[in-house]
Amino acid sequence: MDDQLPLRARHVAKSFGGGWNPTHSLPWRRNGHARSDPARRVVDDVSFEIRRREIFGVIGANGSGKSTLIRIISTLLLPDAGDVHIFGMDVVRETMKVRSLLNRVSADPSFFRNMSALENLLFFGKVYGVSKQEVRRRAPQILARLGLEWERALEPMSNLSRGQQQKIAVARALLTSPVLMLLDEPTTGLDPRSKRDVQSFVSEVRQEHDATILLTTHDMEEAELLCDRIAFLSGGRIVAEGTPLDLRRQVADGRPLEEITMETVFMELTGRSVEEDEEAEAGVAAR
Amino acid sequence: MTTGVEAMDVRTRAGGGRLAWAFVERQTNLWKRYWAWEIVWLVYGVVNTLAITFIAKQVGNEGTGASFDTSKLVLFLLIGTLVWAYLSAVLDDISLVVTWERWEGTIEHTLMAPVPRALHLLGMSVFGVLHAVVRTLLIFAIAIPFFNIDFGSANWLTAAVVLFAGSFSIAGLAILAGVLPLLYPERGTQMSFMVQALVLLVSGVYYQVSVLPGWLRVFSHVSPATYILRGIRGGIIDGQSLADVWPTLLALGIFGALLIPLGILTFMAAEHWAKKTGKLKRQG
Numbered sequence: 001m002d003d004q005l006p007l008r009a010r011h012v013a014k015s016f017g018g019g020w021n022p023t024h025s026l027p028w029r030r031n032g033h034a035r036s037d038p039a040r041r042v043v044d045d046v047s048f049e050i051r052r053r054e055i056f057g058v059i060g061a062n063g064s065g066k067s068t069l070i071r072i073i074s075t076l077l078l079p080d081a082g083d084v085h086i087f088g089m090d091v092v093r094e095t096m097k098v099r100s101l102l103n104r105v106s107a108d109p110s111f112f113r114n115m116s117a118l119e120n121l122l123f124f125g126k127v128y129g130v131s132k133q134e135v136r137r138r139a140p141q142i143l144a145r146l147g148l149e150w151e152r153a154l155e156p157m158s159n160l161s162r163g164q165q166q167k168i169a170v171a172r173a174l175l176t177s178p179v180l181m182l183l184d185e186p187t188t189g190l191d192p193r194s195k196r197d198v199q200s201f202v203s204e205v206r207q208e209h210d211a212t213i214l215l216t217t218h219d220m221e222e223a224e225l226l227c228d229r230i231a232f233l234s235g236g237r238i239v240a241e242g243t244p245l246d247l248r249r250q251v252a253d254g255r256p257l258e259e260i261t262m263e264t265v266f267m268e269l270t271g272r273s274v275e276e277d278e279e280a281e282a283g284v285a286a287r
Numbered sequence: 288m289t290t291g292v293e294a295m296d297v298r299t300r301a302g303g304g305r306l307a308w309a310f311v312e313r314q315t316n317l318w319k320r321y322w323a324w325e326i327v328w329l330v331y332g333v334v335n336t337l338a339i340t341f342i343a344k345q346v347g348n349e350g351t352g353a354s355f356d357t358s359k360l361v362l363f364l365l366i367g368t369l370v371w372a373y374l375s376a377v378l379d380d381i382s383l384v385v386t387w388e389r390w391e392g393t394i395e396h397t398l399m400a401p402v403p404r405a406l407h408l409l410g411m412s413v414f415g416v417l418h419a420v421v422r423t424l425l426i427f428a429i430a431i432p433f434f435n436i437d438f439g440s441a442n443w444l445t446a447a448v449v450l451f452a453g454s455f456s457i458a459g460l461a462i463l464a465g466v467l468p469l470l471y472p473e474r475g476t477q478m479s480f481m482v483q484a485l486v487l488l489v490s491g492v493y494y495q496v497s498v499l500p501g502w503l504r505v506f507s508h509v510s511p512a513t514y515i516l517r518g519i520r521g522g523i524i525d526g527q528s529l530a531d532v533w534p535t536l537l538a539l540g541i542f543g544a545l546l547i548p549l550g551i552l553t554f555m556a557a558e559h560w561a562k563k564t565g566k567l568k569r570q571g
């Protein structure tokens with residue numbers, strides 16, 4: 001039954017740039033860099049399904065299109081081709097219904113920084129139809145589970161560290177009881193203990209609360225620990241998909257499976273190593 | 288706590304009013320946190336009002352002809368600056384809806400919430416109007432002791448009704464201006480300030496529109512601010528009753544009925560375009 005699938009993506013494609021831009025035909029912009037550059041394919045013919053109560057990982061190098069894919073699912077970007085259905089509802093045509101079914105944790109926490117965490121949660125709860133009382137009742141429980149004292153939630157967001165903000169972001173997503181949770185690098189920037197808190201919380205949410213989760217991460221251990229199935233994206237295409245064990249088998253090529261870590265899988269499937277990526281990332285950050 | 292399909296029932300089915308009100312509450316919280324800014328704007332508003340109204344006194348002292356009525360000019364300019372303080376506050380608040388969220392980094396989370404865009408913009412407009420009323424009343428209260436003005440013949444009811452009726456059209460205009468930052472992430476905010484400046488130029492804020500050159504005066508007819516100023520000055524300076532200003536009220540009603548739907552539809556079209564081209568994201 002297709003309607004029971006939390007997510008089904010078929011032949012999704014997305015390009016950026018290349019559109020018609022009238023200012024490019026102005027005389028003084030004719031020669032030089034201002035010509036509109038050709039469209040760049042960022043998500044390329046992506047198809048996959050997520051089953052109920054599954055944690056589905058999407059892994060790939062920086063710029064491989066993970067966040068773009070998540071934005072398409074969360075109705076923030078329109079796909080150029082293909083379609084995505086959430087519990088049988090089309091993300092483009094039934095936007096409002098889809099929006100009430102999902103929520104997302106993005107790589108940057110994104111809050112009103114001068115409002116307190118509680119004020120933020122009250123607002124983001126209310127726009128999903130969650131009452132004040134409900135937020136006040138559940139938010140402390142969720143934050144306690146994530147290892148954050150409730151007092152911190154009453155201070156302005158800007159007083160909190162990035163990791164603490166990220167925990168509030170996880171709470172914000174869970175408060176609205178999404179049927180599908182989109183977690184875009186939820187543990188990036190967290191210390192080892194906080195990381196553990198969030199990870200065990202994620203598996204707990206799945207276990208106890210019938211939620212389905214799409215997760216991206218650069219942490220291969222985390223992917224193996226949490227994900228039931230993983231899709232590897234490279235250049236916007238899914239290059240491999242399966243359980244962590246499947247994927248290790250796929251790249252083993254005669255070697256004993258114990259020797260194959262997820263990092264090896266990543267390296268083989270995306271043609272680069274995680275270290276190289278991290279160096280590239282650090283390089284970008286340093287600039 | 289529950290998560291899952293059944294959990295949908297836990298949520299109260301939020302009515303449209305409650306959804307729109309969520310934005311009013313949020314803006315109020317933000318406003319409280321940015322109170323220092325409010326004081327800056329208040330001081331600026333008071334100083335601006337005083338500075339411009341003193342021009343009238345100066346003109347009076349120079350004695351530009353015996354029949355010159357200084358107190359009328361003082362009142363004319365005072366109303367102009369106060370109404371402009373009100374209109375620009377409404378325009379600012381609403382037209383910065385996208386800019387503000389981009390700056391805070393919340394734009395994606397706000398726009399992916401299951402709130403019809405019309406209710407979102409309605410909530411922002413209600414806050415914008417309430418905020419502007421409070422700020423303008425404060426400026427008025429502080430500025431008024433500086434001049435000795437005779438409000439004997441003023442019809443306050445007319446002024447209040449005209450301002451209320453005009454707020455709809457200004458909200459519509461502000462929503463239209465707010466589309467620019469959605470279309471142009473880098474320059475859009477400046478462009479919406481430009482819209483404000485144009486309204487200021489053609490609407491007869493500090494002078495009668497009759498002093499404008501003919502080709503500019505044409506634009507004064509399509510600016511709702513012209514009608515708001517005319518109606519309020521009619522009420523306060525000339526003591527006109529509601530019956531006297533009905534053509535102005537009718538014009539403002541028509542402007543509001545056209546501009547609000549036009550603003551919302553344009554905003555939705557721009558949002559669609561931004562979702563197609565990836566312009567929603569914070570940077571370019």
Ligand SMILES: Nc1ncnc2c1ncn2[C@@H]1O[C@H](COP(=O)(O)OP(=O)(O)OP(=O)(O)O)[C@@H](O)[C@H]1O
Pocket residue numbers: 016017042060061062063064065066067068069564565566567568571
């Ligand atoms: N709104 C946009 N406009 C133009 N280009 C974009 C936009 N969003 C993403 N891109 C480009 O698309 C490519 C994929 O970006 P995306 O953010 O999806 O990658 P990612 O897999 O999430 O990377 P990371 O691991 O660094 O988070 C990048 O080259 C990026 O520059």
Ligand SMILES: [Mg+2]
Pocket residue numbers: 066067068107184
């Ligand atoms: Mg990303």
